[in-house]
Amino acid sequence: MARLGADFYVDLLADLEKSGQEIDFYQRSGVFLLKKDESKLEELYELALQRREESPLIGQLDVLNQASADELFPGLQGFDRLLYASGGARVDGHLLVTRLLEASQVKLVKEKVSLTPLASGYQIGEDLFDQVILATGAWLGDILELLGYEVDVRxxxxxxxxxxxxxxxxxxxxxxxxxxxxxxxxxxxxxxxxxxxxxxxxxxxxxxxxxxxxxxxxxxxxxxxxxxxxxxxxxxxxxxxxxxxxxxxxxxxxx
Ligand SMILES: Cc1cc2nc3c(=O)[nH]c(=O)nc-3n(C[C@H](O)[C@H](O)[C@H](O)COP(=O)(O)OP(=O)(O)OC[C@H]3O[C@@H](n4cnc5c(N)ncnc54)[C@H](O)[C@@H]3O)c2cc1C
Missing domain, CATH: 3.30.9.10 (D-Amino Acid Oxidase, subunit A, domain 2)
Known part of the structure; x- marks a missing residue:
């Protein structure tokens, strides 16, 4: 799931660029993984090599000493060695949401709502809908428990x-x-x-x-x-x- 999630960004970025959207929320600047027990780094490196066959996005893999790590992240200390993967990316979540909303061109209503199932479809406020996607995160229970569901989300x-x-x-x-x-x-x-x-x-x-x-x-x-x-x-x-x-x-x- 993590692999497919990372891969999905490649398609998402291409789609957004095609629609003229900025993709400033995503930068592939690599990742450093540190282990308290550094003897485990070899094992992690071997695992990453195997995973890379399916996930080329992982990029270049290296176990770096402190001097080499310092070239990429000056001033980082407190380790002898770490694992570097050049394909690691960071996302600014707030900017991601902003760009997705701009690209979607939907009408956005910011309001706390509840859901009423009808014989056919659903009512939210005064509006009727055929289908509803609940993307309410940790608040899923607030919506569904009112309708008699037990929800294992906290x-x-x-x-x-x-x-x-x-x-x-x-x-x-x-x-x-x-x-x-x-x-x-x-x-x-x-x-x-x-x-x-x-x-x-x-x-x-x-x-x-x-x-x-x-x-x-x-x-x-x-x-x-x-x-x-x-x-x-x-x-x-x-x-x-x-x-x-x-x-x-x-x-x-x-x-
Ligand atoms: C401090 C912190 C750090 C994190 N770091 C990372 C990270 O490094 N990497 C990573 O991948 N993830 C990270 N996460 C997790 C990530 O933020 C969540 O996985 C992601 O935001 C989930 O998105 P979502 O759209 O499913 O839910 P949310 O972002 O929770 O959105 C749900 C939305 O539904 C709205 N809503 C709920 N009920 C109603 C209602 N009845 N009516 C109207 N609106 C409603 C809420 O107001 C909210 O805006 C972090 C989270 C936190 C808090």
Whole structure:
């Protein structure tokens, strides 16, 4: 599923470009994978080589020492070796949604709604529809439980912090250490550090400085430049998760 998801971006970008849309939300700047136990890197490298047969998008693969990694991400520390895949890409999610909405040319109504099934079709507000796609993320239960369904979808709180650095990070790879947090560099010197995975906070969207600080403390040995960077804000969101953490899609039984 991850492979097909990554491959899908290639088609999506081509389609958007054809319709004259900007594709500035996506950059293939590579990825660094770090392991606490670096002896596992060879195993990971071999696995990636096998996967690349099916997923050429993975690109160039190398186990890099610190000096070579420093050429791609100056100032990164706290490891002897890491795995580099040149095909790793980063996506600015907000910009992606903006570009998709621009391209779709649909009428957008921003309003909390509920769904009423009719003998034929559905009613939302005053409007009638033959078919409805529910893409309501963690809020799927809000809609379906009212209709008598049990829904195995729960909210997971995620917090990240953005930093502003003086150098342009456009070409820097994404850094994925083992554990919760990643370092995601963007053009113009923005660097995102995140994110937390909080399973017991419901739909709470408040910023928890303690957790953000813990994440920063864990990241600092790998990227000491963070200490001198200006924090440019926090972002908090809600992901959907299920009992086995797997995503799902399909028709609602009986609807
Ligand atoms: C901090 C954080 C970091 C993340 N990092 C990554 C990452 O690095 N990579 C990655 O792939 N994913 C990441 N994710 C997950 C990613 O954001 C989600 O998987 C993605 O946004 C899900 O998209 P979606 O459209 O299914 O749901 P959502 O983006 O949750 O959208 C659902 C929408 O439905 C609306 N809605 C719900 N109920 C109603 C209603 N009754 N009426 C009207 N509107 C309604 C909601 O307001 C919301 O806008 C992260 C999430 C968080 C919170």
């Amino acid at each position: 909210p997971q709180k995620g917090q990240l912090r953005d930093y502003q650095l003086s150098e342009d990070l456009a070409s820097y790879p994404v850094v994925m250490p083992e554990g919760e947090w990643d370092l995601i560099p963007f053009a113009g010197g923005k660097l995102s550090l995140g994110a937390t995975h909080e399973n017991d906070m419901g739909f709470d969207l408040t910023v928890d400085e303690t957790l953000l600080q813990q994440m920063e403390d864990a990241a600092l040995p790998h990227y000491p430049a963070l200490a001198g960077a200006k924090s440019s804000g926090e972002r908090v969101g809600i992901r959907a998760y299920t009992s086995d953490f797997s995503p799902f899609f399909g028709e609602v039984p009986g609807l």
